[in-house]
Amino acid sequence: MAEPYDLVVRSRRVVTASGERPAAVAVRGRTIAEVAAYDAPLDAREQVELGETALLPGLVDTHVHVNEPGRTHWEGFATATRAAAAGGVTTVLDMPLNSIPPTVDAAALAVKRRAAAGQCLVDVGFWGGAIPGNLGALRELHRAGVYGFKCFLSHSGVEEFPPLDDAGLHAVLAEAASxxxxxIVHAEDPRLLGEPAGPGYRDFLASRPALAERRAVERVVAAARRTGARVHILHVSSASCLEPLAGARREGVRVTAETCPHYLALAEEDVRGPEFKCCPPIRDAANRDALWRGLAEGVLDCVVSDHSPATVELKTGGFDTAWGGISSLQLGLPVVWTEASRRGHGLPDVVRWMAERPAALVGLDRRKGAIAVGRDADLVAFDTGATFTVRAEELYHRNPTTPYHGRTLTGVVRATWLRGRPVTGEARGELL
Incomplete structure (x- = not known):
């Protein structure tokens, strides 16, 4: 007799790489052992019947600012990963800023890993940083296990993470290519950015024009073409970037790009207060529609949160002074599903954008991002028809501020499993 499976989850809407279908997902130990017919007679220690509630692979969010250590009052590993799990995210990659020290050498990575140890409810990996003066540290960081290197072309917002100029960018790409x-690049050209003329949103938007994004993308593409490096453009907010990205791919330049839920769901017309402020900024509705087309056509690969929280005090005042960052780690899946379903996209599209492609971007696609035999049994029960109204004070990230407060969303995460076990309050996440 075969040993019983540890867990079998049955759903009439299991999303696999081949599409959405009725299936039974069998788990042995930490991994998916079988994807069988919905009514297959599978022996298991635990059986879960979801019916019409969809079963998705755990999402992979490759753009999260956890901020610990150093700015843990902004966010931290315990609160961020609890929010992630509640939103169906089972793997997060932590950005090298706004923690202190920033993750720009192997010693700083060790500090970050010690801070995260024993706190994480989901799996966590780390990006390194590329700043002026740390070129010699990149290879060591790579060997120590970071998934790549983030750089800015414009001011990052914190003094300890300065931007690269053209020569610095070329040097970093050449070193990484070796x-x-x-x-991964925050692409805004500082030569086209200005200071807001006043505290209003139009002033802020005018200070960060779409052309600043496009010119920066063109600079990155040109440097990648010369060096042969792999590059990824972060948080594309301007549809004007789609043309140079598509052209670069046709030429064989190794460039990928992401956008974020707030650029796909919100528009300039929705902006009310500084909780909507982010860099690059939320633009108008026509631009938002064009981003959706870029996503559907594959010019944009991924949708990730860019969860960049701060204290309530830093998110007050005018758009000229408030901190720029959106808190949305727990809400990305329902935000994207709400908009995607309205536009004729299905769950397989959402899974491709939010699980499969982010996992592939960072080389985790042998373990994460799909419901398939041999992958980690990271699973999400997602009720696609249920609705809820966002209340900032009920979210799990540390500071209760979000631009989605009061907004009604479609899609509720009913359960999350990490490597075959339900995510509760126990910190079982691994450092990848």
Missing amino acids: FDGLV
Whole structure:
């Protein structure tokens, strides 16, 4: 007799790489052992019947600012990963800023890993940082296990993480190319940015024009073409970037790009207060529609949160002074599903954008991002028809501020499993 499976989850809407279908997902130990017919007679120690509630792979969010250590009062590993699990995210990659120290050498990575140890409810990996003066540290960081290197072309918002100029960008890409590392770029051209003329949103938007994004993307593409490096453009907010990205891919430049839930769900017309402030900024509705087309056509690969929280005090005042960052880690899946379903997209599209492609971007696609035999049994029960109204004070991230407060969303995460076990309050996440 075969040993019983540890867990079998049955749903009439299991989303696999081949589409959505009725299935039974069998788990043995930490991994998916079988994807069988919905009514297959599978022996298991625990059986879960979801019926019409969809079963998705755990989402992979490769753009999260946890901020611990150093700015743990902004966010932290315990609160961020609890919010992630509640939103169906089972793997997060932590950005090298706004923690202190920033993750720009192996010693700082060790500090970050010690801070995270024993606190994480989901799996956590780490990005390294590329700043002026740390070129010699990149290879060591790569060997120590970071998934790539983030850099800015404009001011990052914190003094300890300065931007690269053109020569610095070229040097970083050349160094990364020597060991096939990945460089991820906050692409806004500082020569086209200005200070807001006043505290209003239009002043802020005018200070960060779409052209600043496009010119920066063109600079990154040109440097990647010269060096052969792999590059990834972060949080594309301007549809004007789609043309140079598509052209670069046709030429064979190794460039990928992401956008974020707030650029797909919100528009300039929705902005009310500084909880909507982010860099690059939320633009108008026509631009938002064009981003959806870029996503559907594959010019944009991924949808990730860019969860960049701060204290309530820093998110007050005018758009000229408030901190720029959106808190949305717990809400990305329902935000995207609400908008995607209205536009004719299905769950397989959402899974491709929010699980499969982010996992592939960072080389985790042998373990994460799909319901398939041999993958980690990271699973999400998602009720696609249920609705809820967002209340900032009920979210799990540390500071109760979000632009989605009061907004009604469609889609509720009913349960999350990490490597075959339900995520509760126990910190079972691994450091990847």
